[in-house]
Amino acid sequence: MKTGTAAARRLTKRTSCLTRKPQIHSSKADAPKPTPSAAVLTVSDSCARGDRDDASGAAVAELLTQHNFSVVATEIVPDELLSIQKALALLAEEAPLVVTTGGTGITTRDVTPEATRAVCERLVEGIPERMRSEGAKKTPLAALSRGLCGIRGKSLILNLPGSPKGAIESLEAVIGLLPHMLQLLAGNTAHGG
Amino acid sequence: MKTGTAAARRLTKRTSCLTRKPQIHSSKADAPKPTPSAAVLTVSDSCARGDRDDASGAAVAELLTQHNFSVVATEIVPDELLSIQKALALLAEEAPLVVTTGGTGITTRDVTPEATRAVCERLVEGIPERMRSEGAKKTPLAALSRGLCGIRGKSLILNLPGSPKGAIESLEAVIGLLPHMLQLLAGNTAHGG
Amino acid sequence: MKTGTAAARRLTKRTSCLTRKPQIHSSKADAPKPTPSAAVLTVSDSCARGDRDDASGAAVAELLTQHNFSVVATEIVPDELLSIQKALALLAEEAPLVVTTGGTGITTRDVTPEATRAVCERLVEGIPERMRSEGAKKTPLAALSRGLCGIRGKSLILNLPGSPKGAIESLEAVIGLLPHMLQLLAGNTAHGG
Numbered sequence: 001m002k003t004g005t006a007a008a009r010r011l012t013k014r015t016s017c018l019t020r021k022p023q024i025h026s027s028k029a030d031a032p033k034p035t036p037s038a039a040v041l042t043v044s045d046s047c048a049r050g051d052r053d054d055a056s057g058a059a060v061a062e063l064l065t066q067h068n069f070s071v072v073a074t075e076i077v078p079d080e081l082l083s084i085q086k087a088l089a090l091l092a093e094e095a096p097l098v099v100t101t102g103g104t105g106i107t108t109r110d111v112t113p114e115a116t117r118a119v120c121e122r123l124v125e126g127i128p129e130r131m132r133s134e135g136a137k138k139t140p141l142a143a144l145s146r147g148l149c150g151i152r153g154k155s156l157i158l159n160l161p162g163s164p165k166g167a168i169e170s171l172e173a174v175i176g177l178l179p180h181m182l183q184l185l186a187g188n189t190a191h192g193g
Numbered sequence: 194m195k196t197g198t199a200a201a202r203r204l205t206k207r208t209s210c211l212t213r214k215p216q217i218h219s220s221k222a223d224a225p226k227p228t229p230s231a232a233v234l235t236v237s238d239s240c241a242r243g244d245r246d247d248a249s250g251a252a253v254a255e256l257l258t259q260h261n262f263s264v265v266a267t268e269i270v271p272d273e274l275l276s277i278q279k280a281l282a283l284l285a286e287e288a289p290l291v292v293t294t295g296g297t298g299i300t301t302r303d304v305t306p307e308a309t310r311a312v313c314e315r316l317v318e319g320i321p322e323r324m325r326s327e328g329a330k331k332t333p334l335a336a337l338s339r340g341l342c343g344i345r346g347k348s349l350i351l352n353l354p355g356s357p358k359g360a361i362e363s364l365e366a367v368i369g370l371l372p373h374m375l376q377l378l379a380g381n382t383a384h385g386g
Numbered sequence: 387m388k389t390g391t392a393a394a395r396r397l398t399k400r401t402s403c404l405t406r407k408p409q410i411h412s413s414k415a416d417a418p419k420p421t422p423s424a425a426v427l428t429v430s431d432s433c434a435r436g437d438r439d440d441a442s443g444a445a446v447a448e449l450l451t452q453h454n455f456s457v458v459a460t461e462i463v464p465d466e467l468l469s470i471q472k473a474l475a476l477l478a479e480e481a482p483l484v485v486t487t488g489g490t491g492i493t494t495r496d497v498t499p500e501a502t503r504a505v506c507e508r509l510v511e512g513i514p515e516r517m518r519s520e521g522a523k524k525t526p527l528a529a530l531s532r533g534l535c536g537i538r539g540k541s542l543i544l545n546l547p548g549s550p551k552g553a554i555e556s557l558e559a560v561i562g563l564l565p566h567m568l569q570l571l572a573g574n575t576a577h578g579g
Binding site (some may be wrong): 004026035122123124125126127129133154174176177180181184185187 | 253258298300301303304306307321322325326329333334335336338339
């Protein structure tokens with residue numbers, strides 16, 4: 001949907017808040033496995049204001065890169081329903097996987113799940129169930145994470161908690177399932193149908 | 194809602210794609226326990242086209258029969274939202290239990306949960322939770338099953354995955370709960386109220 | 387939102403069906419920890435008619451009191467969607483925690499979760515998940531409990547089953563999380579943002 005130049009500009013602009021650049025593997029041509037693209041959306045009032053470094057977004061981007069994803073866009077928005085929805089809709093056009101961090105808790109500002117639900121046609125309830133059941137092995141507070149996993153068109157949106165530790169642990173609980181899910185959504189694997 | 198003749202015609206017509214007839218126990222008269230009726234809806238593009246035998250629907254019907262259910266109707270529809278909704282609504286008039294197989298995954302054609310949600314007034318979230326948590330003991334892919342369990346009027350609708358193995362394993366995880374659920378819905382067991 | 391006098395009148399009137407008064411600790415002044423307020427809503431046709439004592443509401447109020455909550459209001463309503471919604475909305479103005487008992491099952495009269503969903507802006511899915519997974523250690527019937535946990539404004543609403551045993555066991559599964567949740571909702575703990 002975007003021209004190469006526009007996408008590149010967007011990437012540069014969007015990573016402006018990242019403390020370090022994600023190591024993007026440009027292994028499309030020579031690698032045996034395809035490198036799926038991913039976008040990272042940080043939902044955080046304080047980071048959007050520039051009051052704090054986006055440690056969680058950076059950590060999520062790094063873990064995705066380690067798992068052979070190519071992080072093609074990162075963005076930071078405040079905890080505002082419409083801002084999150086708009087960013088999710090745009091990023092879902094740029095990448096088949098959009099991973100968010102932040103806004104999944106229960107304070108009045110936490111509305112990332114509501115924004116995700118609003119832009120997704122379908123939800124995959126088993127993914128947050130798995131993140132919480134894995135998380136519960138470490139802390140009962142995992143039950144408070146309201147993050148969703150949903151499908152918008154052919155893109156998958158995954159909500160992670162806002163703390164770097166919570167985000168990484170939640171992502172690790174399901175990252176092994178993501179490549180297969182993206183293949184199913186891309187139509188590369190037969191529908192049971 | 195249907196006359197006996199119409200219901201019989203429907204059964205004959207609907208089982209046309211079944212590879213073998215379910216062994217219906219007509220033990221209504223002599224059995225000590227009541228035989229609850231069940232309908233089986235196969236949601237599958239390829240089976241609806243006649244490109245493939247409905248192995249899952251047949252397997253589900255057989256397992257239900259083994260557990261003392263009387264399978265009174267089977268039907269096959271393609272993975273189309275409105276076709277599934279219409280079939281669910283009709284079958285829920287014919288049987289207090291409607292079990293579907295297929296369309297619970299995450300490909301763009303998988304919309305059985307959305308159709309189920311649309312025709313149900315209430316959902317029973319603990320049933321898919323249990324199917325997934327039992328399934329997770331065998332494969333992490335169980336997390337991708339989006340099947341629901343819902344209530345439409347006095348009928349229970351249960352979504353199972355599309356593969357015969359997945360359908361049977363999911364059904365086995367909850368089949369022990371179904372007779373009690375049907376009695377509650379029929380009003381035969383006291384409401385806590 | 388209510389004057390002290392009106393709230394006191396409401397408490398007196400509402401506890402009329404309680405078999406025993408909850409022992410309210412008025413430790414606000416001298417206790418080191420704050421005493422969060424809680425309201426208990428019993429959803430039960432038979433108790434609303436006066437056909438039966440509200441053993442569950444009393445047991446829930448007692449357990450809350452033992453955990454340092456101050457039960458400031460109790461009320462009993464029949465299993466009617468609008469009655470439950472109205473009571474939830476009123477009680478959520480009086481206390482940051484509203485605990486319901488009853489109406490979470492699958493009979494046609496069980497609509498407490500639907501009423502809760504209707505008055506809440508956000509749901510906390512991990513809480514009922516935890517109540518069911520803990521309950522499943524004792525009985526597979528725990529899967530049939532459809533109780534929700536939701537947020538209305540700055541108040542938390544928690545649905546428990548209708549039997550005293552089910553209500554107490556479900557509450558015990560999550561009561562340790564409630565003080566932290568109420569602090570988050572009150573804005574006393576930093577949002578991750």
